[in-house]
Amino acid sequence: MIGIIDYGMGNLGSVTNAFRFLELDAKIVTRNQELADCRALILPGVGAFGDCMAHLVEHDFVDAIEGWVQAGKPMMGICLGLQALFESSEESPGVEGLGIFAGTVKRFDLPKELKVPQIGWNRMEETQPDCPMFEGIDNGSFFYLVHSFYVCPQDESIVAGKTEYGIEYCTSVWKDNVFATQFHPEKSQAVGLCMLKNFWNWAEVQ
Numbered sequence: 001m002i003g004i005i006d007y008g009m010g011n012l013g014s015v016t017n018a019f020r021f022l023e024l025d026a027k028i029v030t031r032n033q034e035l036a037d038c039r040a041l042i043l044p045g046v047g048a049f050g051d052c053m054a055h056l057v058e059h060d061f062v063d064a065i066e067g068w069v070q071a072g073k074p075m076m077g078i079c080l081g082l083q084a085l086f087e088s089s090e091e092s093p094g095v096e097g098l099g100i101f102a103g104t105v106k107r108f109d110l111p112k113e114l115k116v117p118q119i120g121w122n123r124m125e126e127t128q129p130d131c132p133m134f135e136g137i138d139n140g141s142f143f144y145l146v147h148s149f150y151v152c153p154q155d156e157s158i159v160a161g162k163t164e165y166g167i168e169y170c171t172s173v174w175k176d177n178v179f180a181t182q183f184h185p186e187k188s189q190a191v192g193l194c195m196l197k198n199f200w201n202w203a204e205v206q
């Protein structure tokens with residue numbers, strides 16, 4: 001079963017509905033003790049970096065997530081759930097992220113004709129085409145996103161997907177047992193559902 005972490009800030013409903021539509025066993029976990037029943041985790045997130053980290057601390061999920069990742073168990077981060085995996089964010093100066101990946105999160109600084117937050121569909125170029133989460137997804141497919149900040153991995157080798165919005169920036173990362181994306185696969189129709197199904201299948205064999 002896949003555990004969808006509920007720390008009071010996720011877009012839980014749409015993520016849960018997506019797995020229900022796929023007829024895949026996923027449940028919302030509200031206590032870190034429930035992680036033991038899970039085969040894989042989803043870290044969703046909508047809102048501000050600082051609030052995300054405060055809620056993860058308040059719900060006692062920080063050590064549990066770090067332990068999960070260190071144990072080599074599969075996890076997928078979505079949107080703010082990607083950003084929280086890094087060390088810090090310009091969105092919340094002074095707040096420490098989970099630090100699972102070295103690097104920070106920066107705010108778009110774009111010409112005024114490019115609106116921030118970027119809200120809508122944009123293409124992802126697969127820079128790790130062998131990433132299992134991209135199975136059956138054409139390179140350059142469009143995904144849905146809503147964001148003002150973007151991750152800047154220190155180690156570029158973890159970048160799995162890039163997108164152009166005034167600048168070229170990272171929209172997916174994959175290293176070992178952790179995959180995360182700035183996009184909302186649960187709101188990206190067929191390609192997004194395919195990505196979630198791929199994560200389920202990949203997690204099955206980890």
Ligand SMILES: NC(=O)CC[C@H](N)C(=O)O
Nearest residue numbers: 046047048146147148149
């Ligand atoms: N949709 C979101 O919650 C986006 C996450 C973050 N606040 C950003 O603007 O990039």
